[in-house]
Amino acid sequence: MPAWLIVFLVTIGYLLASLAIGLASGRHASDSTEGYVAGDRSLNFLVLYFIMGASVFSAFAFLGGPGWSYSRGAAAFYILAYASVGLVPWYFFGPRVAALGRRFGYVTQAELFAHRFDSRAIPAILAVLSVFAFVPYLVIQMKGAGYVFNVVTEGRVPQWAGSAIAYGVVLVYVFRSGVLGVGWTNTFQGMFMMVLAWGLGLYLPAKLHGGVGPMFDAIAAGLPDMLRGPGLGADGQPWSWGAYSSSVAISAFGFSVWPHYFMKIYTARDVDTLKRTVVYYPTFALFLVPILFIGFSGVLAFPGVEPADAILPTIVTSALIGLPPVIVGLFCAGALAASMSTGDALLHAAGSVAVRDFWGNLRPGALDDAAQRRWIRLMVILVGAASYGLALIPGLSLVELLLLSYGFIAQLFPLTVVTFLWRGVTRAGALWGLVAGGGIAFFLDLALRLDLVSAAATAGVHPGIYGMVGNVIVMIAVSRHTARLAPAHVAEFVDR
Amino acid sequence: MDEPRRATPPDRNPVAIAVAVFYVLLFAALVWPIYPRFATIEPRVLAMPFSLFYVVVGLLFSFFVLFGYYLWERKRETVDRDPNGSSG
Structure with a gap:
């Protein structure tokens, strides 16, 4: 049997296993929106x-992580830095969010803010922006899946077909099983990725350089700037500390409030489950260390790979390494697992947010529970189809769109903090703070891209950080001059 | 009126505050201006350049501190539930 066929069959085996797990898991959920979404x-x-581990370590981590360490060296350590603090806020506000969700029936993030600030504008804005943030994210995952298929079958499966096969499977289990399908498949996919990451992360440096130590010796001798913080920028020149630090900050602030993760707080069985998830989260993040080793192993052995994200498939399929086809197939499955375990949560969240937060606010009470579930499923298909359509457009750069959305999502962090800690914030304060923060992040980003503002003028700091500063100032200023919410209502959220 | 107690009152005990402060400091330690002092190649630890080892230690600290706090909270809850124990 030719090698590519073995690879292909192993990959198909993995997809069938994912499908079976995804379909079987949904049988235990109740036939309600709460069952489907939470x-x-x-x-x-x-x-x-x-769910948390696998959703976060997406195609970005599996392909982009080695790509970063391969092309930018120590700059990639920012991923480890934000992962070590990013989820910790959940430990403090998560139990509160879960308790309120149980009491008032929230299943999305915006429902909490809508109730807290007695506002229909805030959730509607969040819904639109969330879906806009999800789509590029999803498209990147789909492209990643198609790309992997294409490389390991030596071009026999075109990229469009690879994306369609992988996301056809995702669509079926998300449609059928909702969040339980996402959860159980992520458990399977997460274990798979961990084994593969450690296996390849230790094997490749050993095979190419005789071990992790000799690999770093060689890089330190030849390209020392790669191992010194903050590593290299996208242009290959040393990165700035402002850019490194603000990348850590913007990702850490955004991490705990991305709508599709945030809504997973409501799925926890109890407070203890939620807290343990946060406590053990860094153990999942450790899996990124061997992922980075993979990229470093290619620095000297495979110079000049373009785009840098292709370094992992390039190494794995190279004759120099001589991996047996079954292992290459497992790698392919692992990369698909990384893509699918993020994509499924995004699809599921996009459907839920569009129906509950957008339509539910525009026409409150228009849909009963069964109709909501039907519409969420329909939206899952529509968002999946739209993203797939975008994934087919060659040369469409979405990474920049994604980075822009990070700047906006981080604006939800101050909002979440004041939701539980500050009685004085008003509806107008929350709304205008969000608008100001998002606006600053967006226009500053645009101005930087159009060279209206030089990167030196912002010290390389991410526009989202300036947005957060503006957000907090406007929120405080407007709250001081507008009517407060009823104290009894606020007391439901803020103690003492 | 007998208001039911909230399931999870926010923790404002000194230990919780100390833990929160620790995480603010940990975050500070991972960015400018503290991390640049440690983002060097030497000394190498466990085969890794020090710039990487330092961040991995941050990750491990993050885990152990929160794990310790979690155990402490559980112990305190057990004491609170035990009618013979001190409820503070």
């Missing part, structure tokens, strides 16, 4: 741990 608030520690 898994009846019944998820256990193992599943929640892998």
Whole structure:
């Protein structure tokens, strides 16, 4: 049997296993929106741990992580830095969010803000922006899946077909099983990725350089700037500390409030489950260390690979390494797992947010529970189809769109903090703070791209950070001059 | 009126505040101006350049501190539930 066929068959085997797990898991959910979106608030520690871990370590981590360490060296350490603090806020506000969700029936993030600030504008804005943030993210995952298929079958499966096969499977189990399908497949995919990351992360440096130590010796001798912080920028020149530090900050602030992660707080069975998920989260993040080793192993052995994200498939399929086809197939499956375990959560969240937060605010009470579930499923298909359409457009750069959306999502962090800690914030304060923060992040980003503002003028700091500063100032200023919310209502959220 | 107690009152005990302060400091330690002092190649630890080892230690600290706090909270809850124990 030719090698590519073995690779292909192993990959198909993995996809069938994902499909079977995804379909089987949904049988336990109740036939309600709460069952479909929040898994009846019944998820256990193992599943929640892998949902969070696997959703975060997406195609970006699996292909982009080695790509970063390969082309930018120590700059890639920012991913480890933000992962070590990013989820910690959940430990403090998560139990509160879960308790309120249980009491008032929230299943999305915006429902909490809508109730807290008695506002229909805030959730509607969040819904539109969330879906806009999800789509480029999803398209990148789909492209990643198609790309992997294409490389390991030596071009026999075109990229469009690879994306379609992988996301056809995702669509079926998200449609059928909702969040439980996402959860159980992520558990399977997460374990798979961990084994593969450690296996390849230790094997490749050993095979190419005789071990991790000799690999770093060689890089330190030849390209020392790669190992010194803050590593290299996208242009290959040393990166600035302002850019490194603000990348850590913007990702860490945004991490705990991305709408599709945030809504997983409602799925936890109890407070203890939620807290343990946060506590054990860094153990999942450790899996990024061997992922970075993979990229470093290619620096001297495979110079000049373009784009840098292709370094992992390039190494794995190279004759120099001589991996047996079964292992290459497992790698292919692992990369698909990384893409799918993020994509499924995004699809599921996009459908839920569009129906609950957008339509639910425009026409409150227009849909009963069964109709909501139907519409969420329909939206899952529509968003999946639209993203797939975008994934087919060659040369469409979405990474920049994604970075822009990070700047906006981080604006939700101050909003979340004041939701629980500050009685004085008003509806107008929350709304205008968000608008100001998002506006500053967007226009500053645009001005930088159009060279209206030089990077030196902003010290290389991410526009989202300036947005957060503006957000907080406007929020405080407007709150001081506008009517406060009823104290009894606020007391539901803020203690003492 | 007998208001039911909230399931999770926010923790404002000194230990919780100390933990929160620790995470602010950990974050500060991972960015400018502290991290640049440690983002060097030497000394190499566990085969890694020090710039990487330092960040991995941050990750491990993050885990152990929160794990310790979690255990402490559980112990305190057990004491609170035990009618013979001190409820503070």
